[in-house]
Amino acid sequence: MDLLSKIPILNEPNPRLVLRLVREAESVSRADLARATGLHPSTITRLVAALLEAGLLQESGEGQNDLGRKPIVLSVVEDAIHVVGLAVEAGFVSGVLVNLGARILERIDLPFPPAAEQDSVLETIFAVVAGLLSRAQARGLDVAGIGVAMHGTVDSASGISIFAPAIGWRNVAVAELLEERFGLPVRMENNAKAMALGEAWFGNGQGVRHLLAVKVGQAIGSGVILNGELFVGANFSAGEIGHTTVISDGMRCKCGNFGCLETVASIDAVLKKLRVILKRGDGTSSLLAQGDLDPDELTADDVYQAVLAGDGLACQLWDEAAAYLGVALANTMNILNPAKVLIGGDILPIVDYLLPRIREVVVARVFDPLKAALQIEPVGLGENAVAVGAATLVFRELLG
Ligand SMILES: [Zn+2]
Structure with missing residues (x-):
């Protein structure tokens, strides 16, 4: 179903371009837009007038200019x-x-x-x-x-x-x-x-032309932004970092392969390992082994609480997962050379615990020239x- 006809003025490419440039800029004048687009100033004036008329842009005050008259600054009407x-x-x-x-x-x-x-x-x-x-x-x-x-x-x-x-x-x-x-x-x-x-567009990847965002939850996936555009691959499968091999003779993954990152670093993988340990009667000093908790009833949240409380067993399991995440990230970074890596997904409650551990492994393993500008951070939009x-x-x- 056609989307652009919902907002008729955006049927034309130039109004879309102007709106996008205004959204991306902190503050921008008509003259800035003419410079950025290469369009004639009179064309920009006409386009801006139409976007103001349509309620998509607004004039939001005066900008900085050392040479006399201060230009009017434009901004997007976000509620449009x-x-x-x-x-x-x-x-x-x-x-x-x-x-x-x-x-x-x-x-x-x-x-x-x-x-x-x-x-x-x-x-x-x-x-x-x-x-x-x-x-x-x-x-x-x-x-x-x-x-x-x-x-x-x-x-x-x-x-x-x-x-x-x-x-x-x-x-x-x-x-x-x-x-x-x-x-x-x-x-x-x-x-x-x-x-x-x-x-x-809106989070910690704004202005980053080459971005890798990894989502760690029950499964592990990633999204790759290359040259400012989302890269989907030939068969919509780019970024399947969760199914890259980190252990050559590892456990079978639900994808059918063996030793995938997902089999050792997803939430399900950590819970599975934890249950085996507890059922074996080990880890008795762990908070997760206290009382009459049934190992099969333990949830991801129970494990996060334990990590945040400094529980040895819970931390050890996530340390191992973080090390594998670091290996897979280093491999992916060697191929894509992203300017920034973001980590999100269900593991956000313990992301501050995981990040230094992931970074340590990445720094140890990534190709040397990539180390200098290594940026690995949590997503900016959190659980949304x-x-x-x-x-x-x-x-x-x-x-x-
Ligand atoms: Zn797999």
Whole structure:
């Protein structure tokens, strides 16, 4: 479904370009825009007038200029465009209603029903969208489109979930189903890729032309921004860092391969290892072995609490995971040479614990010239990074 016709002025490339440049700049005048675009000043004046008229730009005061008259500075009217962004994860859907400044106006989270099947997962997605659209309507806001970020492999050109292992989907035309139901344009991407895009636009990746964003949760994935653009690869599978081999004769992964990063550094991998240790009767001094806790009932949150409390066993397990993450990151950095690496996903509660350990391994292993400017940080958008990234798919096309 066509997205640009929702905001007619953005049907033309030049208004989109001007809007994008104003959004990216801290403060920008008409003269700056003429210089940046190479367009004639009178053309810029006309384009800016049309964007002011459409309510997408505003004049926001005077800028700096040493030579006499101070130029009028322009800024984007962030509340001129609103978008719904969805993160469809392994057990839940998290949806946000955001404006063009990525300000979250509404958020709805719904878990999937137990033993969720295709239809019930879709119903959960529909329910989150319907809730957000009705809240938008109550606020008197138009929604320009819906962005969806799914785990697994996503055909982002057609909006199809090719394979979503945690919910057993194969070739589900999610975008088409949502467009039929809600009559709005839908854009779709893999969750880690969407996270990378959201960070590049609104988070800790702003202004970074070569960015790697790694999402660590039940699974591990990454999104790669190259030359300022999201890189999806020939088969929508670029960035599958979780399925790179870190142990040549390691455990079998759910992808069918052996020794993947995901088998040793995902939350599921850490929980699995922990349960084996506890069931064996080891680790008795750990907080996680106290009382009559059933090892099978332990959750990721229990382990995070233990790490934050300095529990030896919990820290040791995550130290091992961090070392493998460091190895995989060093390999990936050697190939891509990103200016910055961001870490996000469900492990955010312990990211400050993990980062120094990951860095240590990366520094030890990465190709020497990359060491000097090594930047590895948490994502800037926190737990909303994927849902905001999904919304960014729509903004990217509107301003693309
Ligand atoms: Zn694998």
